[in-house]
Amino acid sequence: MRASLLQIDVDLKETVADRRDRVAALVRAQGGTDLVVLPELWPVGAFASDTFAAEAEPLDGPTADVMSAAARDAGVWLHAGSIVERDPDGPLYNTSLVFGPDGELRHTYRKIHRFGFDQGEAALMAPGEEIVTVELPDTVLGLATCYDLRFPEQFRLLVDAGAQMLVIPAGWPAKRREHWRLFAQARAVESQTYVLACGTAGTHAGVELAGHSMVVDPWGDIVAEAGTGEEILTVDLDPALVTKTRHDFPVLRDRRLG
Numbered sequence: 001m002r003a004s005l006l007q008i009d010v011d012l013k014e015t016v017a018d019r020r021d022r023v024a025a026l027v028r029a030q031g032g033t034d035l036v037v038l039p040e041l042w043p044v045g046a047f048a049s050d051t052f053a054a055e056a057e058p059l060d061g062p063t064a065d066v067m068s069a070a071a072r073d074a075g076v077w078l079h080a081g082s083i084v085e086r087d088p089d090g091p092l093y094n095t096s097l098v099f100g101p102d103g104e105l106r107h108t109y110r111k112i113h114r115f116g117f118d119q120g121e122a123a124l125m126a127p128g129e130e131i132v133t134v135e136l137p138d139t140v141l142g143l144a145t146c147y148d149l150r151f152p153e154q155f156r157l158l159v160d161a162g163a164q165m166l167v168i169p170a171g172w173p174a175k176r177r178e179h180w181r182l183f184a185q186a187r188a189v190e191s192q193t194y195v196l197a198c199g200t201a202g203t204h205a206g207v208e209l210a211g212h213s214m215v216v217d218p219w220g221d222i223v224a225e226a227g228t229g230e231e232i233l234t235v236d237l238d239p240a241l242v243t244k245t246r247h248d249f250p251v252l253r254d255r256r257l258g
C-alpha cells in the first residue's frame with residue numbers, strides 16, 4: 001500500500017482559492033498512490049483564527065467540492081486534512097474530510113481536543129464527540145488531529161475500534177517540534193500501528209510551523225520524515241506488519257485497566 005503525505009506551505013499571501021487549486025493539482029499528481037493525506041486547516045492556516053468565521057464552510061462547500069474532484073481524478077483515497085466547518089446549526093468545528101477514489105465524501109471527523117487554552121480554536125470552535133475509523137480495502141484508518149496527539153486515551157479508543165493506521169493531520173508549531181516527533185513515535189509504539197502524521201510548512205499568523213511530517217511503523221521506527229519546507233513524502237506500507245507486530249510482541253493483550 002502506497003501513501004503520500006503532502007506537507008503544504010501555508011502562506012497567507014496566497015489566497016484560499018489559489019491554495020485550493022494548487023493543492024488540488026498536487027493531489028491529482030498522486031495517481032497510482034492508494035492514500036493521500038493533507039494537513040490540518042491548510043485552506044485557512046491553523047493559527048489564522050481571526051479568519052475562521054469568515055472562511056468557514058459547510059461539508060458541501062468549496063474545499064469539499066475541489067477535493068472530491070481531485071480524489072476522483074487521481075483515483076485515490078484522500079484524507080483532505082481539515083476545514084473550518086460551519087454546521088447548519090451554527091457552531092464551527094475543525095473537521096477532517098475523507099473521500100473515496102470515486103470522489104464521494106465517506107467520513108468526517110470533528111477534532112475532539114481544541115488547542116489554545118481558551119483562545120483561538122479553543123474559543124471559536126466546538127469540540128467533536130466521536131471516535132472515527134475508516135475502513136480501506138487493506139487496513140483501517142483511525143482519525144485524530146494535531147493537539148489530539150497529546151491525549152493517549154483517544155488512541156486507546158481508536159485501537160479498540162480496530163484502527164491499524166493512525167492518520168493525523170496537523171498545524172504543529174516549530175517551537176514544539178520535538179514534542180511532535182516524540183508523540184508520533186509514542187502513539188505508534190503504544191498502539192502498534194502505523195502513524196501517518198502530516199504537518200504544515202511555512203509561517204503564518206506569526207507562527208512558524210514545524211514541518212517534519214512523519215511516517216512511523218508499528219515498531220516505532222521512522223520510515224520517512226520531511227524537512228521544514230513544502231514536501232511530498234511517499235512511502236510503501238505493509239498493512240500486515242501491524243498484525244505481525246501485535247502477534248510477535250503482544251503487549252495490547254496484557255492491558256488490565258481498560
Ligand SMILES: NC(=O)CCC(=O)C(=O)O
Nearest residue numbers: 046115146147171173176
Ligand atoms: N493546531 C494544534 O492543534 C496545535 C497543537 C500544539 O501546538 C501543541 O499541542 O503543542
